[in-house]
Amino acid sequence: MIAGCTNSATDAAAPLRRRGRAPIGFAAALVAAAAAFAADPPPAGKPATAPAPASKAPPAARRLSAAELQKRFEKIQKGLDKAQDATDGTDAGRVSLLLQRADELIVEFQAGSGLDAAIAALAGSRTAAAHGDFGAARDGLRRGRENLRPLSDYSVARPLEIAYRSADQALEDQNPQEFAAAVDRLEATVLPGYLNARLADARAAVARGRQAMVRRDMKTGRKEVDAARVALGRLDYASALSQARYACIVGAELAQANAYLVAREQLQDGLRQMARALRRAPEADVEPLNQAQAAVTEVWRRLSKPQPGDSEMVSKAADGIETLRQRLR
16 A cells, blocks of 8 residues: 555656755745755674674764765665675674664764754753743753754754744743743654654664674564664654655645745655655554645646645645654654
């Protein structure tokens, strides 16, 4: 069922649009908001050894750009694919070394993403606001947003900016309750706790896989490599949903403003992201995603002859995608 979704006529018909192409006119501001929040295997044959202690991220790790994070993520996936293939053989040492390299890349990704720093800054900001220290709360809020910038591929940029402005205004009004609610909305646009937890799941599975290689237990090792790949797949799923929702939000607003050409381009990107999400979606999410995809496809195809209600149809699809995102908590 999923394969059918990913090879739909729409996906085949729509030529791939380069991401980052800015719509014209008033829509440039929307894309500017997105922009603001926008390593080979070791030699075989070495004996299996006990895995080294899990490496820790340096306290002041350099922040990676969104493009650098994407490259790290792709290398992790390729490394785990190689490790999985290697579990079909008898060289436990090779599997262990491949897993060690994958773990190092996960650490680089996690440290460079700013996730830990963002979570800590926002938590500290909440505490400061609750105690009436609004200056410290504002400093924490700004640090939190800054540390979320590399995660543009995992965030919904425009709602994030709106939530940030609301939080800042609540501090201006010295209203800790409104501030806490705004920070909740801000975190919901990125889900940093969920992303961090999936990275932790992947590292834990890699560590168990390396322990299995000490025992030369290829069957268990393969199982743990699969678990690590699933954890990263959930991370990728979150990214696809976020980007699909953003594209639909922008596409709906452009259609409402009669900017049909650039609206069509945005919806095309949204359809690409939905097809990507369907390759990762759990069974319970497949049907809602199919429905959103069908609705956006219908509007995308007829935007040369738009009809009343097209914008609302796309907005409803965006809301459905957001419901799936919030299930990830």
